[in-house]
Amino acid sequence: MASSSQGISSDTKAQVVQTFEGHPSYSCCKCSAVVALQDELISKSFSGRDGRGFLMQSAVNVKLGRREDRKLLTGVHTVADVFCVGCNDRLGWFYHKAADVSQKYKEGKYLLERERLIKENNWELDEE
Numbered sequence: 660m661a662s663s664s665q666g667i668s669s670d671t672k673a674q675v676v677q678t679f680e681g682h683p684s685y686s687c688c689k690c691s692a693v694v695a696l697q698d699e700l701i702s703k704s705f706s707g708r709d710g711r712g713f714l715m716q717s718a719v720n721v722k723l724g725r726r727e728d729r730k731l732l733t734g735v736h737t738v739a740d741v742f743c744v745g746c747n748d749r750l751g752w753f754y755h756k757a758a759d760v761s762q763k764y765k766e767g768k769y770l771l772e773r774e775r776l777i778k779e780n781n782w783e784l785d786e787e
């Protein structure tokens with residue numbers, strides 16, 4: 660079973676690399692580094708540590724912290740905190756592994772906290 664090991668670049672290239680000009684995206688609310696494309700959004704109905712969270716297919720300009728088992732609302736997950744490479748602020752976490760089968764779809768995905776992000780390009784976003 661190939662559980663697509665999407666190269667999580669753990670090499671610490673600590674610089675802000677990409678911008679997605681013309682594409683709706685999320686940026687770090689502190690340093691404005693682009694961290695994710697709107698296209699990569701899977702769900703907006705997740706819970707972050709202090710509020711709403713977005714489940715993202717991928718993220719850029721972020722680095723991962725130490726992996727650890729954490730008890731979340733949906734059970735124990737092996738996660739790692741996600742930090743912005745621009746300002747080192749914590750933006751959310753990355754799901755390495757989910758203990759529960761029903762939560763497996765989160766593996767390899769990012770949970771970014773809404774409060775830490777700003778939306779670029781005024782995209783239409785009315786549904787909650």
Ligand SMILES: [Zn+2]
Nearest residue numbers: 687690743746
């Ligand atoms: Zn930042």
